[in-house]
Amino acid sequence: QGDVPTVRGAAIIGDGAHVKWEIEILKKFPSTPMRIGVQRPSMRVGTNWNDKVSADKCWYIDSNGDMYNGNHIVNETEQRFAATQIVTVNLGFQRLSFQINGKDVGGYVEGVSGEVQLAVQFFNKNDCVRLKDQVVPMEEDEEVLDDIEEQFRLKKLLEDEQEETRRKRWAEEDATRTHAAAAAAAAAATAAKTHMKKEIGPVVTGDTEAPSTQNQMVVVRDMIISEDAAAPPSSRQESVEDTPRPTSHEPCWCC
Secondary structure, rough: OOOOEEEOOOEEEEOOOOOEEEEEEEOOOOOOEEEEEEOOOOOOOOOOOOOOHHHHEEEEOOOOOEEEOOOOOOOOOOOOOOOOOOEEEEEEEOOOEEOOEEOOOOOOOOOOOOOOOEEEEEOOOOOOEEEEEOOOOHHHHHHHHHHHHHHHHHHHHHHHHHHHHHHHHHHHHHHHHHHHHHHHHHHHHHHHHHHHHHHOOOOOOOOOOOOEEEEEHHHHHHHHHHHHOOOOOHHHHHHHHHOOOOOOOOOOOOO
């Protein structure tokens, strides 16, 4: 990664303080990034913010409009900044929010704790910025800050409620799908049993008289008798010879 050219403000801002900075972008090469935010005074100058070792040590927005804590992106926007624009950095309630030419970027970076100082990282040697203004609210502004904190709190509460509603809806949809799958499986099992009964035939119960073995044997005996009757004359020669031949004046039924 290597060192990244960095400039820092001289003021060290205490934990929980409320500060607003206005930074004017005098020069910026369009295709190279720029980062504006705050970092801990203990960070070595030039340490790359977008690195895992920088987590919870720097909080910033890059020129593409994305907000970071170290190398972890926490909010993506499409609000880019470029040369001639003014980027406003608002620090308060351990949150960092931004404006570009007075327009809110949207969202914020949370968890900004401990002492910090304003800083800017460049990736082109000809880029240039200027600290236009730094505002530390006076005591009479505390009521306004309390109102802002209440707005943040209500917004966070609303987001939590919406997330809980989504989780409940997903759980209900999963339960509905599970119930439908179980009902379909039960219906398929019932249909399979009905089909098997039709192929096997009626089931013999205690109220139904089962066919006797004697009747079955009679059927078999009839079949045997029928086969004997259909046998060729040679197989019945002995029984034919025992039968008296008709006289010459009687019609012949045998050949």
